[in-house]
Amino acid sequence: MTKVQRRYDTLAAAQNWKPSKRNGEEPMKITKIFGENTLQLEELRERLPKNVWKQLSQTVQHGEELNSEVADAVAVAMKDWATEKGATHFTHWFQPLTGLTAEKHDSFITPNEGGGALEEFSGKDLIQGEPDASSFPSGGLRQTFEARGYTAWDPTSPAFIIENQNGSYLCIPTAFASYNGEALDHKTPLLRSVEALNKQAKRALKLFGVETSRVNSTTGAEQEYFLIDEEFYYRRPDLMTAGRTLVGAKPPRGQEMDDHYFGSIPERVLSFMLDAEKELYRLGIPVKTRHNEVAPSQFEIAPIFETCNISADHQQLMMITLKRIARKYGFECLLHEKPYDGVNGSGKHLNWSISTKEGMNLLDPGDNPHDNMQFLFFFASVLKGVYENQDLLRISIGSAGNDHRLGGNEAPPAIISAFIGEQLQDVFTQLLNGGLKNSKQGGLLGLGTPVLPQIPKHAGDRNRTSPFAFTGNKFEFRAVGSNQSVSFPTVVLNTIVADALDQMCTQMEKEREDQNFEDALKTVLHDTIDECQDIVFNGDNYSDEWVEEAEKRGLHNLPDMVDALPMLTNDKNVELFEKHGVLNEDELESRKEIWAEQYLQTLNIEVDTTESIAKTMIYPAAVRYMNELAAVVDRGKKIDLETTGANNMLATVNQGLNDLDKSITEMRKAVKKANGDSIMEQAKYVNKKVVPLMNKVRDAADMLEWHVADDYWPLPIYREMLFVK
Numbered sequence: 080m081t082k083v084q085r086r087y088d089t090l091a092a093a094q095n096w097k098p099s100k101r102n103g104e105e106p107m108k109i110t111k112i113f114g115e116n117t118l119q120l121e122e123l124r125e126r127l128p129k130n131v132w133k134q135l136s137q138t139v140q141h142g143e144e145l146n147s148e149v150a151d152a153v154a155v156a157m158k159d160w161a162t163e164k165g166a167t168h169f170t171h172w173f174q175p176l177t178g179l180t181a182e183k184h185d186s187f188i189t190p191n192e193g194g195g196a197l198e199e200f201s202g203k204d205l206i207q208g209e210p211d212a213s214s215f216p217s218g219g220l221r222q223t224f225e226a227r228g229y230t231a232w233d234p235t236s237p238a239f240i241i242e243n244q245n246g247s248y249l250c251i252p253t254a255f256a257s258y259n260g261e262a263l264d265h266k267t268p269l270l271r272s273v274e275a276l277n278k279q280a281k282r283a284l285k286l287f288g289v290e291t292s293r294v295n296s297t298t299g300a301e302q303e304y305f306l307i308d309e310e311f312y313y314r315r316p317d318l319m320t321a322g323r324t325l326v327g328a329k330p331p332r333g334q335e336m337d338d339h340y341f342g343s344i345p346e347r348v349l350s351f352m353l354d355a356e357k358e359l360y361r362l363g364i365p366v367k368t369r370h371n372e373v374a375p376s377q378f379e380i381a382p383i384f385e386t387c388n389i390s391a392d393h394q395q396l397m398m399i400t401l402k403r404i405a406r407k408y409g410f411e412c413l414l415h416e417k418p419y420d421g422v423n424g425s426g427k428h429l430n431w432s433i434s435t436k437e438g439m440n441l442l443d444p445g446d447n448p449h450d451n452m453q454f455l456f457f458f459a460s461v462l463k464g465v466y467e468n469q470d471l472l473r474i475s476i477g478s479a480g481n482d483h484r485l486g487g488n489e490a491p492p493a494i495i496s497a498f499i500g501e502q503l504q505d506v507f508t509q510l511l512n513g514g515l516k517n518s519k520q521g522g523l524l525g526l527g528t529p530v531l532p533q534i535p536k537h538a539g540d541r542n543r544t545s546p547f548a549f550t551g552n553k554f555e556f557r558a559v560g561s562n563q564s565v566s567f568p569t570v571v572l573n574t575i576v577a578d579a580l581d582q583m584c585t586q587m588e589k590e591r592e593d594q595n596f597e598d599a600l601k602t603v604l605h606d607t608i609d610e611c612q613d614i615v616f617n618g619d620n621y622s623d624e625w626v627e628e629a630e631k632r633g634l635h636n637l638p639d640m641v642d643a644l645p646m647l648t649n650d651k652n653v654e655l656f657e658k659h660g661v662l663n664e665d666e667l668e669s670r671k672e673i674w675a676e677q678y679l680q681t682l683n684i685e686v687d688t689t690e691s692i693a694k695t696m697i698y699p700a701a702v703r704y705m706n707e708l709a710a711v712v713d714r715g716k717k718i719d720l721e722t723t724g725a726n727n728m729l730a731t732v733n734q735g736l737n738d739l740d741k742s743i744t745e746m747r748k749a750v751k752k753a754n755g756d757s758i759m760e761q762a763k764y765v766n767k768k769v770v771p772l773m774n775k776v777r778d779a780a781d782m783l784e785w786h787v788a789d790d791y792w793p794l795p796i797y798r799e800m801l802f803v804k
Contacts, residue, residue, distance in 0.1 A: 094803060096308065096347070096409045107357050114363035116240040118160055126156035138234050140436065141292060142274070145234060150202030157238055158187060158200035161249035164240050169200065171208035171230035172250040174265040175215040176673050178564050180395050181255075183208070184248055205251065206232045215255075215263060230255050233266060236392050239362050252392050261666055265566035268662050269388055272573035275659035279580035280433060280441065283460075286587055286596075287453045291435040296573050298390040298432075300565050301381040302397055303372055303425035305413040306348060308803055311795040312411040316696075317688050321681075322415035322480065322562070325689045325773075326697065328781040329421040330798040333375065340373045345804040347408060348378065355404040356380075362400075364393045374423040375801040384430065384553075387573070391566045394427075398562075414562040417483035419797060420777075424484030425561035431572050432553035433457060443552040444503075452600055455506070459607045460583055461554060462497055464575030465547060466611035468655070469495040469635045470646040471575065472547070472556075475568040477640030477674070479681040481560035482766075485638070491546035491558050493638045494629045496616040498545035504617060507608050510601070544620035574661050583607060640678055641763040647671045672758060679762040682770060686750060689773050693743055696793045697780050701736045704791045705729060732786050739779035746772040 120139060124132045131152045137143040161169065170182040189199045208230040230253035238251045255264035262268055273295060280294035312318050317325040352369050359366050365383040372379050385393065398414055405412040417424040433441040441457045465472060472495050485493045546558040559568050583603055590599035613632040618625060629636060637643040648667050656662040708729040715722035749769045755761040784792060
């Protein structure tokens with residue numbers, strides 16, 4: 080059987096896929112199943128002595144230290160709960176700097192003297208684990224032969240059960256650190272940044288006479304993803320190894336008709352969504368919305384806000400669950416930021432806000448921002464943090480995949496700016512001009528027909544092109560990539576806002592020495608807004624005019640990650656993270672090294688895969704087609720048949736094949752020259768010199784796809800992958 084025959088068989092298999100029948104299953108009732116595989120505080124309350132539960136709740140809600148007696152009691156309750164649900168093993172579930180999750184399973188079973196076994200799980204087992212740290216990225220913090228690392232239980236994030244058809248196991252969310260205590264994960268700096276923000280936000284609230292036990296950042300990440308029939312996926316070496324199509328001509332129809340966005344969800348896709356959501360609900364993940372996204376075969380799922388640490392854990396679980404459940408329906412879930420060239424990429428819009436333990440959203444302006452100077456104080460602190468740390472925000476969303484997406488269809492540009500809307504812009508203008516009078520009001524929006532009611536109108540429209548937009552009571556960081564952990568972007572937001580609050584509180588306390596509260600507040604707001612107003616842009620971020628304007632304002636334009644990443648360890652950023660106890664200089668250096676190496680490895684994989692596909696799949700297909708064309712031309716000469724069309728096509732394909740061969744040769748020569756004293760230099764070289772040549776290989780391959788006979792082409796093409804659902 081030829082490859083082309085297999086391709087057509089793949090198409091038929093995709094079109095004829097049918098889900099297995101599920102008989103006897105009850106309809107999903109969310110309130111009944113929500114959180115049933117998650118060990119929440121209320122469940123523990125019923126299983127623990129009153130004094131133990133009280134101490135545990137103080138740790139979870141207020142960050143108080145946990146003693147060993149409480150840990151032992153919690154461990155027993157946790158083991159009992161897990162084994163009642165069929166769990167035979169437990170694991171410390173952590174998030175190393177690979178961007179994925181990690182786990183090492185241990186059995187609850189301990190042999191006894193009589194030849195039997197007991198189920199045991201102690202407080203020591205709960206609090207600390209010791210996985211092998213040598214094979215996880217450390218960026219020079221550890222030598223390869225130094226294997227010891229520690230996982231430490233995070234009691235603020237609930238344990239949960241992962242089920243398999245053959246059993247289940249208990250997952251305990253943990254931090255991961257080296258033998259010397261350096262953070263080797265995403266959770267540790269996230270928890271540190273939460274404490275930094277809590278400290279400074281409570282300090283700010285005291286200025287306004289507000290007492291609270293705790294302040295947290297809250298997040299909710301909208302997850303975009305593509306689905307592709309797995310029959311196509313396994314016929315595409317580029318999707319399997321790189322997560323994106325490295326060759327592939329744009330189809331006659333992509334997303335031009337705008338008919339997929341919010342369209343009716345295909346039946347097979349909806350079945351997958353319902354099943355995935357059921358698993359997410361059982362894990363206590365509060366998913367709220369689902370819909371078709373703009374590109375064909377692109378979709379979105381979004382949760383309700385949670386405290387940022389739990390939200391980050393849930394976001395990792397969501398990605399794992401989407402990919403796992405997709406396979407049950409014959410799909411592969413693609414989380415790469417740009418799996419298809421020429422159509423929208425996928426982001427993970429990170430909605431971020433600040434709330435007190437009592438439920439007060441500090442970024443909710445109320446009906447009129449003028450009546451809420453506290454809101455303006457916190458709002459200005461966010462803009463100040465963003466303005467002073469554009470580089471960190473750009474670094475936090477950097478990856479090889481996101482470099483392809485930023486600045487493309489429906490994606491914000493790499494220039495960091497903030498959208499605040501007409502009403503708040505009006506307030507800021509008045510503050511800068513010396514006073515506050517009246518702000519723009521939302522009013523009612525008439526829809527042009529008495530059949531439809533008037534609805535409340537927001538005082539400012541939305542801006543879909545802004546990387547960092549205020550959307551009413553939160554900021555939406557729209558530049559985050561679909562495949563990345565939300566932890567580091569959240570770490571950056573928490574830390575830069577904590578620092579801005581620190582600066583503003585210090586100035587406020589100084590101004591209070593000579594002015595009353597209202598005048599001091601007015602002075603601080605005026606100075607802060609005046610300092611950071613260049614970061615505010617309410618226009619079209621896609622326009623060339625904005626690029627020119629941003630340069631005049633002195634804003635960073637860092638199109639690729641390799642342009643931004645070296646700035647991670649400059650003096651400003653080291654001082655910032657160390658000041659607030661979030662990351663020390665060694666931990667920052669390690670992350671720079673790790674992310675540069677991951678970037679370089681990603682590009683090297685893409686280069687090698689592109690060359691392999693071109694040489695072993697596209698080149699032979701073109702040669703076979705040329706042989707057929709040449710045979711037509713030869714027969715035409717023998718029987719005096721006009722073969723101009725065949726001759727022209729033969730010449731066109733031959734030229735395309737020559738261009739492909741030439742571009743492969745140029746790319747390979749450039750790869751051989753890739754060297755440097757550091758991983759960063761090598762990554763920069765490959766990005767600037769090799770990737771453009773890889774794109775030339777793609778151009779030549781895509782030209783051949785348009786001209787080689789369809790029944791010779793070995794790869795599933797865009798019109799199949801995007802439209803067969």
